[in-house]
Amino acid sequence: MSDLLKGPFHLTNTLTRKKEEFVPLRPPHVGLYVCGPTVYSDVHLGNVRSFLTFDVLYRWLTHLGYKVRYVRNITDVGHLVGDVDEGEDKIAKRARLEQLEPMEIVQKYTNGFHDVMRLFNILPPSIEPTATGHLIEQIGMVERIVESGYGYEANGSVYFDVPKFAEKHAYGELSGRRIDELMSNTRDTEGQDEKRSPLDFAIWKKAEPQHLMKWPSPWGEGFPGWHLECSAMSTKYLGLTFDIHGGGMDLKFPHHECEIAQSVAADGVAPVRYWMHGNMLTVNGRKMAKSEGNGFTPEELLTGNHKLLEQGYSAMTVRFFMLQCHYASTLDFSNAAMQAAEKGLERLMAAVVTLHKLKPGATDGADVEALTGRCYAAMNDDLNTPVMIAELFEGVRIINSVHDGKLELTAAGIDSLKGLYQSMVFEVLGLKEESSSASDDGAMDGLVQEFIRMRAEAKARKDFGSSDAIRDRLLALGIVLKDTKEGTTWERA
Numbered sequence: 001m002s003d004l005l006k007g008p009f010h011l012t013n014t015l016t017r018k019k020e021e022f023v024p025l026r027p028p029h030v031g032l033y034v035c036g037p038t039v040y041s042d043v044h045l046g047n048v049r050s051f052l053t054f055d056v057l058y059r060w061l062t063h064l065g066y067k068v069r070y071v072r073n074i075t076d077v078g079h080l081v082g083d084v085d086e087g088e089d090k091i092a093k094r095a096r097l098e099q100l101e102p103m104e105i106v107q108k109y110t111n112g113f114h115d116v117m118r119l120f121n122i123l124p125p126s127i128e129p130t131a132t133g134h135l136i137e138q139i140g141m142v143e144r145i146v147e148s149g150y151g152y153e154a155n156g157s158v159y160f161d162v163p164k165f166a167e168k169h170a171y172g173e174l175s176g177r178r179i180d181e182l183m184s185n186t187r188d189t190e191g192q193d194e195k196r197s198p199l200d201f202a203i204w205k206k207a208e209p210q211h212l213m214k215w216p217s218p219w220g221e222g223f224p225g226w227h228l229e230c231s232a233m234s235t236k237y238l239g240l241t242f243d244i245h246g247g248g249m250d251l252k253f254p255h256h257e258c259e260i261a262q263s264v265a266a267d268g269v270a271p272v273r274y275w276m277h278g279n280m281l282t283v284n285g286r287k288m289a290k291s292e293g294n295g296f297t298p299e300e301l302l303t304g305n306h307k308l309l310e311q312g313y314s315a316m317t318v319r320f321f322m323l324q325c326h327y328a329s330t331l332d333f334s335n336a337a338m339q340a341a342e343k344g345l346e347r348l349m350a351a352v353v354t355l356h357k358l359k360p361g362a363t364d365g366a367d368v369e370a371l372t373g374r375c376y377a378a379m380n381d382d383l384n385t386p387v388m389i390a391e392l393f394e395g396v397r398i399i400n401s402v403h404d405g406k407l408e409l410t411a412a413g414i415d416s417l418k419g420l421y422q423s424m425v426f427e428v429l430g431l432k433e434e435s436s437s438a439s440d441d442g443a444m445d446g447l448v449q450e451f452i453r454m455r456a457e458a459k460a461r462k463d464f465g466s467s468d469a470i471r472d473r474l475l476a477l478g479i480v481l482k483d484t485k486e487g488t489t490w491e492r493a
Protein backbone atom coordinates (compact mmCIF):
# COMPACT_ATOMS: atom_id res chain seq x y z
CA MET A 1 0.00 0.00 0.00
CA SER A 2 1.07 3.59 -0.51
CA ASP A 3 2.91 5.51 2.19
CA LEU A 4 0.15 8.08 2.04
CA LEU A 5 -2.35 5.55 3.38
CA LYS A 6 0.05 4.61 6.15
CA GLY A 7 -0.45 8.18 7.34
CA PRO A 8 1.15 9.99 10.28
CA PHE A 9 1.34 8.16 13.58
CA HIS A 10 -0.24 9.89 16.55
CA LEU A 11 0.33 8.97 20.15
CA THR A 12 -0.81 10.35 23.46
CA ASN A 13 2.04 12.20 25.12
CA THR A 14 1.42 11.92 28.86
CA LEU A 15 3.62 14.99 29.37
CA THR A 16 1.23 17.26 27.45
CA ARG A 17 -1.85 15.02 27.96
CA LYS A 18 -2.51 15.42 24.22
CA LYS A 19 -2.55 13.16 21.23
CA GLU A 20 0.36 14.39 19.12
CA GLU A 21 1.80 13.51 15.75
CA PHE A 22 4.93 11.47 16.28
CA VAL A 23 7.94 13.07 14.61
CA PRO A 24 11.27 11.46 15.51
CA LEU A 25 14.33 13.57 16.21
CA ARG A 26 16.54 11.76 13.71
CA PRO A 27 14.38 9.85 11.21
CA PRO A 28 14.41 7.04 10.26
CA HIS A 29 15.91 6.32 13.69
CA VAL A 30 13.76 6.17 16.80
CA GLY A 31 15.09 5.98 20.36
CA LEU A 32 12.78 4.13 22.74
CA TYR A 33 13.43 3.53 26.44
CA VAL A 34 11.15 1.40 28.65
CA CYS A 35 11.60 0.80 32.38
CA GLY A 36 12.26 -2.90 32.82
CA PRO A 37 11.67 -5.20 35.79
CA THR A 38 13.33 -5.23 39.19
CA VAL A 39 14.45 -8.84 39.16
CA TYR A 40 13.66 -9.98 42.70
CA SER A 41 10.47 -12.01 42.18
CA ASP A 42 8.35 -13.78 39.56
CA VAL A 43 6.64 -11.70 36.93
CA HIS A 44 2.85 -11.51 37.26
CA LEU A 45 0.26 -10.85 34.61
CA GLY A 46 0.04 -7.11 35.36
CA ASN A 47 3.72 -6.80 34.45
CA VAL A 48 3.08 -8.72 31.23
CA ARG A 49 0.46 -6.18 30.15
CA SER A 50 2.88 -3.30 30.56
CA PHE A 51 5.64 -4.95 28.52
CA LEU A 52 3.08 -6.03 25.90
CA THR A 53 2.00 -2.39 25.40
CA PHE A 54 5.53 -1.36 24.46
CA ASP A 55 6.05 -4.52 22.42
CA VAL A 56 3.17 -3.41 20.20
CA LEU A 57 4.64 0.10 19.98
CA TYR A 58 8.02 -1.37 19.01
CA ARG A 59 6.39 -3.64 16.42
CA TRP A 60 4.30 -0.81 14.97
CA LEU A 61 7.22 1.64 14.65
CA THR A 62 9.27 -1.12 13.02
CA HIS A 63 6.38 -1.93 10.68
CA LEU A 64 6.17 1.75 9.66
CA GLY A 65 9.80 1.48 8.56
CA TYR A 66 11.55 3.17 11.50
CA LYS A 67 14.87 1.83 12.72
CA VAL A 68 14.16 1.55 16.42
CA ARG A 69 16.81 1.30 19.11
CA TYR A 70 14.79 -0.16 21.96
CA VAL A 71 16.43 -0.03 25.38
CA ARG A 72 14.75 -1.85 28.29
CA ASN A 73 16.74 -2.07 31.48
CA ILE A 74 17.07 -4.69 34.19
CA THR A 75 17.05 -3.20 37.69
CA ASP A 76 19.48 -5.31 39.66
CA VAL A 77 20.42 -2.92 42.47
CA GLY A 78 19.14 0.19 44.23
CA HIS A 79 15.38 -0.47 44.25
CA LEU A 80 14.51 -0.34 47.95
CA VAL A 81 11.53 -1.99 49.61
CA GLY A 82 8.58 0.42 49.60
CA ASP A 83 10.08 2.47 46.72
CA VAL A 84 11.47 5.03 49.20
CA ASP A 85 14.95 6.08 50.20
CA GLU A 86 15.11 3.95 53.32
CA GLY A 87 14.82 0.23 53.80
CA GLU A 88 16.42 -2.88 52.46
CA ASP A 89 17.32 -3.39 48.80
CA LYS A 90 14.65 -5.65 47.26
CA ILE A 91 17.24 -7.96 45.74
CA ALA A 92 19.44 -8.09 48.84
CA LYS A 93 16.35 -8.93 50.93
CA ARG A 94 15.39 -11.75 48.59
CA ALA A 95 18.97 -13.04 48.61
CA ARG A 96 18.86 -13.16 52.40
CA LEU A 97 15.50 -15.00 52.39
CA GLU A 98 16.53 -17.53 49.73
CA GLN A 99 20.09 -17.81 51.09
CA LEU A 100 21.63 -17.00 47.73
CA GLU A 101 24.09 -14.43 46.44
CA PRO A 102 22.33 -11.24 45.22
CA MET A 103 23.65 -11.98 41.72
CA GLU A 104 22.11 -15.46 41.86
CA ILE A 105 18.77 -13.82 42.61
CA VAL A 106 19.31 -11.43 39.72
CA GLN A 107 20.16 -14.27 37.31
CA LYS A 108 17.30 -16.48 38.47
CA TYR A 109 14.59 -13.85 38.06
CA THR A 110 16.11 -12.39 34.89
CA ASN A 111 15.92 -15.87 33.35
CA GLY A 112 12.34 -16.22 34.58
CA PHE A 113 11.44 -12.82 33.13
CA HIS A 114 12.89 -13.76 29.74
CA ASP A 115 10.98 -17.07 29.75
CA VAL A 116 7.72 -15.22 30.36
CA MET A 117 8.47 -12.64 27.66
CA ARG A 118 9.14 -15.45 25.17
CA LEU A 119 5.99 -17.29 26.18
CA PHE A 120 3.88 -14.22 25.35
CA ASN A 121 5.86 -13.53 22.15
CA ILE A 122 7.13 -10.20 23.49
CA LEU A 123 10.20 -9.28 21.44
CA PRO A 124 13.54 -8.70 23.18
CA PRO A 125 14.84 -5.11 23.18
CA SER A 126 17.90 -4.00 21.17
CA ILE A 127 19.82 -3.35 24.39
CA GLU A 128 19.02 -4.67 27.87
CA PRO A 129 21.42 -2.82 30.20
CA THR A 130 21.73 -3.55 33.92
CA ALA A 131 22.17 -1.00 36.70
CA THR A 132 25.18 -2.85 38.13
CA GLY A 133 26.81 -2.75 34.69
CA HIS A 134 26.59 1.06 34.57
CA LEU A 135 28.03 2.24 37.89
CA ILE A 136 30.59 4.49 36.18
CA GLU A 137 27.89 6.27 34.16
CA GLN A 138 25.72 6.67 37.25
CA ILE A 139 28.53 8.05 39.41
CA GLY A 140 29.37 10.46 36.56
CA MET A 141 25.78 11.66 36.51
CA VAL A 142 25.73 12.21 40.28
CA GLU A 143 28.91 14.27 39.90
CA ARG A 144 27.31 16.42 37.18
CA ILE A 145 24.22 16.98 39.35
CA VAL A 146 26.40 18.01 42.31
CA GLU A 147 28.44 20.34 40.06
CA SER A 148 25.29 22.02 38.77
CA GLY A 149 24.30 22.74 42.38
CA TYR A 150 21.23 20.49 42.51
CA GLY A 151 22.82 17.67 44.47
CA TYR A 152 24.42 17.70 47.91
CA GLU A 153 26.34 15.19 49.97
CA ALA A 154 25.24 14.31 53.48
CA ASN A 155 26.94 11.64 55.55
CA GLY A 156 28.17 9.65 52.54
CA SER A 157 24.87 9.84 50.63
CA VAL A 158 24.02 12.28 47.86
CA TYR A 159 20.54 13.77 47.58
CA PHE A 160 18.76 15.66 44.84
CA ASP A 161 17.64 19.10 46.03
CA VAL A 162 14.04 19.19 44.76
CA PRO A 163 12.96 22.63 46.14
CA LYS A 164 16.08 24.29 44.72
CA PHE A 165 15.50 22.60 41.35
CA ALA A 166 11.84 23.64 41.37
CA GLU A 167 12.80 27.32 41.76
CA LYS A 168 14.14 27.39 38.21
CA HIS A 169 12.60 24.35 36.50
CA ALA A 170 9.27 22.59 36.23
CA TYR A 171 9.01 19.73 38.71
CA GLY A 172 5.81 17.69 38.81
CA GLU A 173 4.78 18.53 35.23
CA LEU A 174 4.52 14.91 34.09
CA SER A 175 2.44 13.69 37.02
CA GLY A 176 0.50 16.93 37.45
CA ARG A 177 1.79 17.48 40.98
CA ARG A 178 2.53 20.87 42.49
CA ILE A 179 5.50 21.41 44.72
CA ASP A 180 3.49 23.20 47.46
CA GLU A 181 0.95 20.37 47.55
CA LEU A 182 3.73 17.79 47.70
CA MET A 183 5.27 19.73 50.59
CA SER A 184 2.07 19.73 52.62
CA ASN A 185 1.52 16.02 51.98
CA THR A 186 4.91 14.77 53.14
CA ARG A 187 5.27 12.96 56.40
CA ASP A 188 8.37 12.36 58.43
CA THR A 189 10.26 9.24 57.53
CA GLU A 190 13.20 7.58 59.15
CA GLY A 191 16.58 8.86 57.96
CA GLN A 192 15.04 12.04 56.65
CA ASP A 193 17.28 14.16 58.87
CA GLU A 194 20.03 13.82 56.26
CA LYS A 195 17.82 15.52 53.68
CA ARG A 196 17.36 19.26 53.48
CA SER A 197 13.76 18.71 52.38
CA PRO A 198 11.48 15.66 52.64
CA LEU A 199 10.94 15.98 48.88
CA ASP A 200 14.63 15.37 48.16
CA PHE A 201 15.52 11.92 46.88
CA ALA A 202 18.70 9.86 47.04
CA ILE A 203 20.83 9.65 43.90
CA TRP A 204 23.61 7.86 45.80
CA LYS A 205 23.20 5.98 49.08
CA LYS A 206 25.87 5.25 51.62
CA ALA A 207 26.16 1.52 52.26
CA GLU A 208 26.31 0.23 55.81
CA PRO A 209 29.17 -2.25 56.42
CA GLN A 210 26.85 -5.29 56.28
CA HIS A 211 25.33 -4.17 52.96
CA LEU A 212 25.90 -6.80 50.26
CA MET A 213 25.81 -4.67 47.11
CA LYS A 214 28.14 -1.67 47.25
CA TRP A 215 30.73 0.10 45.13
CA PRO A 216 33.45 2.70 45.75
CA SER A 217 32.56 6.29 44.85
CA PRO A 218 33.85 9.82 45.53
CA TRP A 219 31.47 9.81 48.55
CA GLY A 220 32.60 6.47 49.98
CA GLU A 221 31.15 2.97 49.51
CA GLY A 222 27.57 2.96 48.42
CA PHE A 223 25.04 2.19 45.70
CA PRO A 224 23.00 4.25 43.22
CA GLY A 225 19.49 5.54 43.90
CA TRP A 226 16.77 3.70 41.98
CA HIS A 227 15.76 6.61 39.70
CA LEU A 228 19.31 7.25 38.56
CA GLU A 229 19.97 4.16 36.45
CA CYS A 230 17.30 4.93 33.85
CA SER A 231 18.62 8.47 33.37
CA ALA A 232 22.24 7.32 33.08
CA MET A 233 21.53 4.41 30.74
CA SER A 234 19.05 6.20 28.46
CA THR A 235 21.58 9.03 28.08
CA LYS A 236 24.35 6.57 27.29
CA TYR A 237 22.47 4.61 24.62
CA LEU A 238 19.95 7.10 23.26
CA GLY A 239 21.54 10.51 23.78
CA LEU A 240 20.69 13.49 25.98
CA THR A 241 17.28 13.85 24.35
CA PHE A 242 15.49 10.90 22.80
CA ASP A 243 12.10 10.13 21.28
CA ILE A 244 9.91 7.94 23.49
CA HIS A 245 10.06 6.84 27.14
CA GLY A 246 7.55 4.29 28.33
CA GLY A 247 6.55 2.62 31.55
CA GLY A 248 3.59 1.60 33.69
CA MET A 249 1.28 4.32 35.01
CA ASP A 250 2.55 3.70 38.56
CA LEU A 251 6.03 4.85 37.51
CA LYS A 252 4.96 8.39 36.57
CA PHE A 253 5.60 9.59 40.09
CA PRO A 254 8.10 9.68 41.58
CA HIS A 255 10.25 7.58 39.22
CA HIS A 256 9.76 9.36 35.89
CA GLU A 257 9.44 12.79 37.47
CA CYS A 258 12.84 12.20 39.10
CA GLU A 259 14.32 11.01 35.80
CA ILE A 260 13.37 14.32 34.16
CA ALA A 261 14.81 16.35 37.05
CA GLN A 262 18.07 14.38 37.03
CA SER A 263 18.66 14.87 33.30
CA VAL A 264 17.82 18.56 33.39
CA ALA A 265 20.09 19.08 36.42
CA ALA A 266 23.00 17.03 35.04
CA ASP A 267 22.91 17.95 31.37
CA GLY A 268 20.60 20.95 31.06
CA VAL A 269 18.07 19.36 28.72
CA ALA A 270 14.73 17.61 29.05
CA PRO A 271 15.46 13.96 28.22
CA VAL A 272 12.24 12.79 26.56
CA ARG A 273 10.02 14.15 23.79
CA TYR A 274 7.10 11.72 24.15
CA TRP A 275 6.19 10.04 27.43
CA MET A 276 3.90 7.05 27.19
CA HIS A 277 2.24 5.20 30.08
CA GLY A 278 0.36 1.92 30.01
CA ASN A 279 -2.61 1.34 32.29
CA MET A 280 -2.97 -1.44 34.81
CA LEU A 281 -4.70 -4.78 34.91
CA THR A 282 -7.45 -5.44 37.43
CA VAL A 283 -9.01 -8.76 38.39
CA ASN A 284 -12.77 -8.81 38.90
CA GLY A 285 -12.52 -5.05 39.41
CA ARG A 286 -9.65 -5.10 41.90
CA LYS A 287 -6.06 -4.10 41.27
CA MET A 288 -3.80 -7.04 40.53
CA ALA A 289 -1.26 -7.43 43.31
CA LYS A 290 0.48 -10.28 45.02
CA SER A 291 -0.80 -8.99 48.38
CA GLU A 292 -4.42 -9.19 47.10
CA GLY A 293 -3.97 -12.87 46.27
CA ASN A 294 -4.96 -12.16 42.66
CA GLY A 295 -1.53 -11.57 41.15
CA PHE A 296 -1.38 -14.93 39.46
CA THR A 297 1.70 -15.96 37.56
CA PRO A 298 1.73 -16.91 33.89
CA GLU A 299 2.29 -20.52 34.95
CA GLU A 300 -0.89 -20.54 37.07
CA LEU A 301 -2.75 -18.95 34.19
CA LEU A 302 -1.68 -21.60 31.71
CA THR A 303 -2.46 -24.51 33.99
CA GLY A 304 -5.60 -22.96 35.50
CA ASN A 305 -4.13 -23.82 38.87
CA HIS A 306 -5.48 -20.84 40.86
CA LYS A 307 -8.70 -20.40 42.82
CA LEU A 308 -9.80 -17.47 40.62
CA LEU A 309 -9.37 -19.41 37.38
CA GLU A 310 -12.09 -21.66 35.96
CA GLN A 311 -9.70 -23.15 33.40
CA GLY A 312 -6.22 -22.69 31.89
CA TYR A 313 -5.72 -20.18 29.09
CA SER A 314 -3.04 -20.21 26.42
CA ALA A 315 -0.46 -17.44 26.22
CA MET A 316 -1.85 -16.23 22.88
CA THR A 317 -5.38 -16.07 24.32
CA VAL A 318 -4.03 -13.80 27.05
CA ARG A 319 -2.15 -11.70 24.50
CA PHE A 320 -5.25 -11.37 22.31
CA PHE A 321 -7.40 -10.55 25.35
CA MET A 322 -5.04 -7.73 26.35
CA LEU A 323 -4.87 -6.32 22.81
CA GLN A 324 -8.65 -6.06 22.68
CA CYS A 325 -8.35 -3.17 25.13
CA HIS A 326 -6.60 0.15 24.46
CA TYR A 327 -3.34 0.37 26.40
CA ALA A 328 -4.34 3.58 28.21
CA SER A 329 -7.55 2.04 29.64
CA THR A 330 -7.74 -0.20 32.65
CA LEU A 331 -8.38 -3.80 31.70
CA ASP A 332 -10.35 -6.16 33.89
CA PHE A 333 -9.45 -9.82 33.88
CA SER A 334 -12.37 -12.23 34.27
CA ASN A 335 -13.03 -15.79 33.19
CA ALA A 336 -15.97 -14.64 31.03
CA ALA A 337 -13.78 -12.13 29.18
CA MET A 338 -11.00 -14.69 28.75
CA GLN A 339 -13.39 -17.31 27.37
CA ALA A 340 -14.75 -14.76 24.89
CA ALA A 341 -11.18 -13.90 23.86
CA GLU A 342 -10.41 -17.59 23.38
CA LYS A 343 -13.36 -17.96 20.98
CA GLY A 344 -12.50 -14.74 19.15
CA LEU A 345 -8.90 -15.76 18.62
CA GLU A 346 -9.98 -19.19 17.33
CA ARG A 347 -12.29 -17.52 14.83
CA LEU A 348 -9.57 -15.13 13.66
CA MET A 349 -6.95 -17.86 13.26
CA ALA A 350 -9.43 -20.15 11.47
CA ALA A 351 -10.11 -17.33 9.00
CA VAL A 352 -6.37 -16.97 8.33
CA VAL A 353 -6.27 -20.66 7.39
CA THR A 354 -9.38 -20.27 5.21
CA LEU A 355 -7.85 -17.20 3.52
CA HIS A 356 -5.04 -19.35 2.16
CA LYS A 357 -7.54 -21.77 0.58
CA LEU A 358 -9.67 -19.16 -1.24
CA LYS A 359 -10.24 -19.57 -4.97
CA PRO A 360 -10.01 -16.31 -6.96
CA GLY A 361 -12.97 -14.97 -8.90
CA ALA A 362 -13.39 -12.46 -11.73
CA THR A 363 -14.33 -9.37 -9.69
CA ASP A 364 -13.71 -7.81 -6.28
CA GLY A 365 -16.90 -7.84 -4.24
CA ALA A 366 -15.24 -6.16 -1.27
CA ASP A 367 -12.88 -3.18 -0.94
CA VAL A 368 -9.72 -4.67 0.57
CA GLU A 369 -7.77 -1.43 0.16
CA ALA A 370 -10.32 0.49 2.23
CA LEU A 371 -10.17 -2.21 4.92
CA THR A 372 -6.37 -1.98 4.93
CA GLY A 373 -6.57 1.80 5.23
CA ARG A 374 -8.88 1.49 8.25
CA CYS A 375 -6.47 -0.94 9.95
CA TYR A 376 -3.59 1.51 9.49
CA ALA A 377 -5.74 4.42 10.61
CA ALA A 378 -6.62 2.57 13.83
CA MET A 379 -3.00 1.75 14.69
CA ASN A 380 -1.84 5.25 13.75
CA ASP A 381 -4.47 6.60 16.11
CA ASP A 382 -2.51 6.02 19.35
CA LEU A 383 -2.13 2.24 18.79
CA ASN A 384 -5.87 1.60 18.83
CA THR A 385 -5.61 -2.19 18.78
CA PRO A 386 -9.30 -2.83 19.73
CA VAL A 387 -10.50 -0.90 16.68
CA MET A 388 -7.91 -2.59 14.48
CA ILE A 389 -9.04 -6.03 15.70
CA ALA A 390 -12.67 -5.07 14.98
CA GLU A 391 -11.58 -4.26 11.40
CA LEU A 392 -9.83 -7.62 11.14
CA PHE A 393 -13.14 -9.27 12.09
CA GLU A 394 -14.82 -7.30 9.31
CA GLY A 395 -12.22 -8.99 7.10
CA VAL A 396 -13.10 -12.37 8.62
CA ARG A 397 -16.69 -11.83 7.44
CA ILE A 398 -15.38 -11.15 3.90
CA ILE A 399 -13.08 -14.21 3.96
CA ASN A 400 -15.88 -16.52 5.11
CA SER A 401 -18.30 -15.10 2.53
CA VAL A 402 -15.82 -15.73 -0.28
CA HIS A 403 -15.24 -19.21 1.03
CA ASP A 404 -19.00 -19.88 1.11
CA GLY A 405 -19.35 -18.61 -2.46
CA LYS A 406 -21.47 -15.59 -1.45
CA LEU A 407 -18.81 -13.07 -2.47
CA GLU A 408 -16.00 -12.87 -5.02
CA LEU A 409 -12.45 -11.59 -4.77
CA THR A 410 -9.85 -11.48 -7.56
CA ALA A 411 -6.43 -13.09 -7.11
CA ALA A 412 -5.03 -9.59 -6.46
CA GLY A 413 -7.71 -8.93 -3.84
CA ILE A 414 -6.94 -12.22 -2.07
CA ASP A 415 -3.22 -11.44 -2.14
CA SER A 416 -3.84 -8.02 -0.58
CA LEU A 417 -5.86 -9.66 2.19
CA LYS A 418 -3.10 -12.21 2.79
CA GLY A 419 -0.55 -9.40 3.06
CA LEU A 420 -2.79 -7.48 5.46
CA TYR A 421 -3.34 -10.46 7.77
CA GLN A 422 0.33 -11.42 7.69
CA SER A 423 1.29 -7.87 8.74
CA MET A 424 -1.42 -7.14 11.26
CA VAL A 425 -2.07 -10.50 12.92
CA PHE A 426 1.46 -11.88 13.10
CA GLU A 427 3.90 -8.97 12.84
CA VAL A 428 2.01 -6.13 14.53
CA LEU A 429 -0.28 -7.87 17.04
CA GLY A 430 2.41 -10.51 17.51
CA LEU A 431 -0.03 -13.44 17.63
CA LYS A 432 1.21 -16.85 16.65
CA GLU A 433 -0.39 -20.11 15.67
CA GLU A 434 -1.31 -22.41 18.52
CA SER A 435 -4.07 -24.95 18.93
CA SER A 436 -7.00 -23.86 21.05
CA SER A 437 -6.04 -26.38 23.70
CA ALA A 438 -3.84 -25.17 26.55
CA SER A 439 -1.72 -28.29 26.18
CA ASP A 440 -0.47 -27.24 22.75
CA ASP A 441 3.21 -28.04 22.22
CA GLY A 442 4.26 -24.56 21.12
CA ALA A 443 2.60 -22.69 23.95
CA MET A 444 3.49 -25.35 26.48
CA ASP A 445 7.11 -25.79 25.62
CA GLY A 446 8.40 -22.91 27.77
CA LEU A 447 6.27 -24.02 30.67
CA VAL A 448 7.33 -27.64 30.39
CA GLN A 449 10.97 -26.57 30.33
CA GLU A 450 10.29 -24.60 33.48
CA PHE A 451 8.75 -27.67 35.13
CA ILE A 452 11.71 -29.80 34.11
CA ARG A 453 14.04 -27.24 35.66
CA MET A 454 11.97 -27.10 38.85
CA ARG A 455 12.00 -30.89 39.00
CA ALA A 456 15.77 -31.06 38.59
CA GLU A 457 16.13 -28.52 41.38
CA ALA A 458 13.76 -30.47 43.62
CA LYS A 459 15.77 -33.62 42.91
CA ALA A 460 19.01 -31.87 43.79
CA ARG A 461 17.44 -30.90 47.11
CA LYS A 462 16.18 -34.50 47.50
CA ASP A 463 12.74 -32.90 47.76
CA PHE A 464 10.73 -35.71 46.15
CA GLY A 465 7.40 -34.41 47.49
CA SER A 466 7.59 -31.34 45.34
CA SER A 467 8.83 -33.35 42.38
CA ASP A 468 5.73 -35.57 42.57
CA ALA A 469 3.51 -32.52 42.74
CA ILE A 470 5.07 -31.28 39.51
CA ARG A 471 4.56 -34.70 37.87
CA ASP A 472 0.86 -34.63 38.90
CA ARG A 473 0.36 -31.19 37.42
CA LEU A 474 1.94 -32.25 34.15
CA LEU A 475 -0.13 -35.44 34.07
CA ALA A 476 -3.27 -33.34 34.42
CA LEU A 477 -2.13 -31.54 31.26
CA GLY A 478 -1.55 -34.84 29.46
CA ILE A 479 2.24 -34.65 29.65
CA VAL A 480 4.58 -37.34 30.95
CA LEU A 481 8.15 -36.66 32.02
CA LYS A 482 10.68 -39.36 31.15
CA ASP A 483 14.12 -39.80 32.59
CA THR A 484 16.78 -40.88 30.11
CA LYS A 485 20.57 -41.01 30.25
CA GLU A 486 20.64 -37.62 28.54
CA GLY A 487 18.31 -36.00 31.06
CA THR A 488 14.59 -35.39 31.38
CA THR A 489 12.38 -35.27 28.32
CA TRP A 490 8.62 -35.12 27.94
CA GLU A 491 5.93 -36.60 25.77
CA ARG A 492 2.16 -36.80 25.49
CA ALA A 493 0.38 -39.30 27.75
Ligand SMILES: [Zn+2]
Nearest residue numbers: 035036230255
Ligand atom coordinates in the same frame (compact mmCIF):
# COMPACT_ATOMS: atom_id res chain seq x y z
ZN1 LIG B 1 13.01 3.57 34.96
